Amino acid sequence: MGQVSSRKDFDWVEIEEPHKTRRKLILEAHPEIKELMGHDPSLKYKVTIMVLVQLISAYYLRDSHWSLILVTAYCWGGVINHSMALAIHEISHNMAFGHFYPFANRLFGIFGNSVMGIPYSTMFKKYHLEHHRYQGDEYLDVDIPTKFEAIFFNRTLTKLIWVILQPYFYAIRPLFIRPKPITSLEIINFTFQFAFDVIIYHFFGFKSMMYLIVGTLLAMGMHPLAGHFISEHYVFKDGFETYSYYGPLNLLTFNVGYHNEHHDFPNIPGCKLPLVKKIAPEFYDNLPCHNSWVKVIYEFITNPNIGPYARIKRRNNNNVLGNDKDE
Template sequence: MAKLTSFRWSDNPEPHKARTKEIIQKHPEIRTLIGRNPYTLLVILLCVGIQVVLSYFTKDMPWWAIFVVAYLVGAFACHTLYVCVHECSHNLLFKNRTLNTIASLIANLPQVFPSSISFTKYHLKHHSFQGVEAVDADMPFRWEAKLINNAPVGKALWLLFYPVFQALRPLRLTKEIKIFDAWTVVNWIIQIAFMAAVVYFFGAKGTVYLVASFFFSIGLHPLGARWVQEHFLTHGDQETKSYYGPLNTVNLNVGYHNEHHDFPSVPWNKLPKIRKFAGQYYNTLGYHTSYTVLLFQFLFDKKISVYSRMARDNRGKKKAEKATGTTETVSEQE
């Protein structure tokens, strides 16, 4: 089978704005779901506490046990914190933007690397310009896709080092976002101080536990299949898929991705109600029910590669606005 050599290009706008407008017209009750969930802060504190406690206990464990605990426990806690940072980026905890930013800094602590502030900057661009290479940091680089393509070993390495690729992508958004600002500096200072304390009090093993948890949480792990689930073309030309499986219970409904893109101002605990209210729109779309199955499908199905993404140029944004008559049907919360 011939290798893919480019992304799949579309002249159509991303699908979410038009669908949002149609759904909200037929199901205005969905507007009642828009709001915030301040109790997400308790989830953040719980997961941060779990990671700090396990970092302490792993300092006396054999090396093999550290990686087992990181894979089976730490990855889940760390991924949930990643989702919490995502909620903060949409201001879905508090009305005050600064409080959301502070909450994201707390959630970032066990994730080792300072990333919560930069994530907020580029993630909101992803919602507005889905698939536009120059603006959407969720889109792989062309060299990245060419390097990995569809070989199982290459795709496994891509997932293993996904945090590295993800960290490089925002660099192409320098014309769109300010990479460094005061909050970014604060993020770096807090993160360096926290990790210095971990190294000092918990030593090498406690530190390695946190690093391994982070890499597993968004890398070569069933949880890493989330990146394939969300926007890889695993169901024809459908560029956004949801996941309706058991891990939504521990990962704050992060799988409801079509629902989230359609209504980004609805907090995680109410996302399933969107599907309940407007099931005729979501039940007919392709979706996944197992991250483990999807992980192996991605690794060994040669029809799927890092090129399996829908790409578009900036005209997609203009067409979307023309089609819907608005730039934001359900706007981001201020």
Template sequence: MSKKKSFSWSEQCEPHKLRTKEIISQHPEIRQLIGKNPYTFLVILLCVGIQIGMSWILYDESWWFIFPCAYLVGAFACHTLFICIHECSHNLIFKNRTLNTISGIIANLPLVFPSSVSFQKYHLKHHAFQGIEELDADMPSEWEARLVNNSSLGKALWLLFYPIVQALRLHRMSKEIKMFDKWLVVNYLVQLVFVAFIFYFLKWKAIVYLLASFFFSVGLHPLGARWIQEHFLTHDEEQETKSYYGVLNTVNLNVGYHNEHHDFPSIPWNNLPKIKKIAGQHYTSLGYHSSYTKLLFRFLFDRRLSLYSRVARNNRGKTKMS
């Protein structure tokens, strides 16, 4: 692959609907995997508890000790919480939609910034309109790609501040997605109370630990390589979704099975490996990743990889164009 100067434009619709139909026709038993996993709520409580406990342990520790703890402990707990919010956005924890929204708000607590309700609004658009800039918040903007180019430093800074970058993308979606509602207000108020509570009892070091944990969890960290794994063109110019089959799927709650998830977004995380087991012939021929650390370094230092290494499209249809 040579250095890219533009996105790879496709005239086709998002690539997963057709494969889903083919797999279902061959393996109708996969429908039995569709459902809810209420035990995910226990994972939320565990990770929230870990972060509150770590904040209490570290509130009077030396500054030099806080950041390694955030990188080695907090980032993993926060990343799992982010995946739990993802499960809530698909309503995969409880049958009741409101309970899923509330669960997402609880999972959001140690992440400092209120984001669960807005994520719930725009994430499903990513599935339906993958690669369409005004509807897919996962798709880099043209200005991002130009600014970062293929510079190693630029890519490192882009990952480090990825939460801010993604928040800036929401403006381009505001014409088609209504963000403001009562649940967004609740999300902001609950988050404000939680952060005020932590600051009142545990002071600045606890807040800095939570902030560092959050930024590491989705940024310049092996876990941050998930953003590259999922939809960057790391293998060829055609396959725009890649799965990750590695040990960190324990932390990721199997969302590394990303082709499987996009093909069957109504199947909860615990059943995603079963999709590959049942319909393996549809996945074994696809490119995949097995190491986030290796992928992180490749993204940073391979000049052929940049933010332009993505498929963009305008076609909003459900089937391929003729």
């Protein structure tokens, strides 16, 4: 079973999350960073190409052996679908068409979501912006594992299982921590996704449909790209709650590894986040960071000091949420 986690609770703090303060200091020192704010005009083309590539791949795999489908889903289709999930992350911040066209961004997110096989885009958007506004809040940040997860998955073997099942916890956790009414956009997302899956099944076959769905689930669990889920906010060094990753996999993930930079400036598209670090190195070079998502996963599983409890949390101070709206 491996060593039992040495952590018995989350790291509770009274101070506010660090990004608001650092954002203010950076803008005072480097006001030119404001010029990086805006959307990514190339995003819509990249997403469209990924959708087309997945459709072509699914078509050519329609009569393949299951072993080839599984290997291809993990090594190829899953990589594209994980990249698509991070494109949807960009779209949730209105990076496809800009902040003046939120509805166009929502519909485009649903379009990109299609090849993932599982409805994801609108539900992700509904909770993700709260993760930015209320980072670490005991009730409002559903990115943090539940107490059940932290207690049950506290050994090497159970943490391995947790990593494999990570997409399921990521999807189900908000429904238990902070359930919200179903929105009309979610209904559209679910309906469009169901219709898309039926069309793939009808014209390409069951294997093609499973190639898309299985690839999504595999790449969100025990997969090198999935290391970003752990690297972003799990405490690897006491006192630090957000970590950037500066390795090559940023090329496949819309620079989500630049996570301190992203939380400092969520209105700057991923394609420009490296420029934030380049312009203001004095604010980032001394922060602990990661250089390998594979190493992050390995250390999370094997190190008893790291696990689902290794997150910074804040007591809810009667935060009053406004209506969910786009940034």
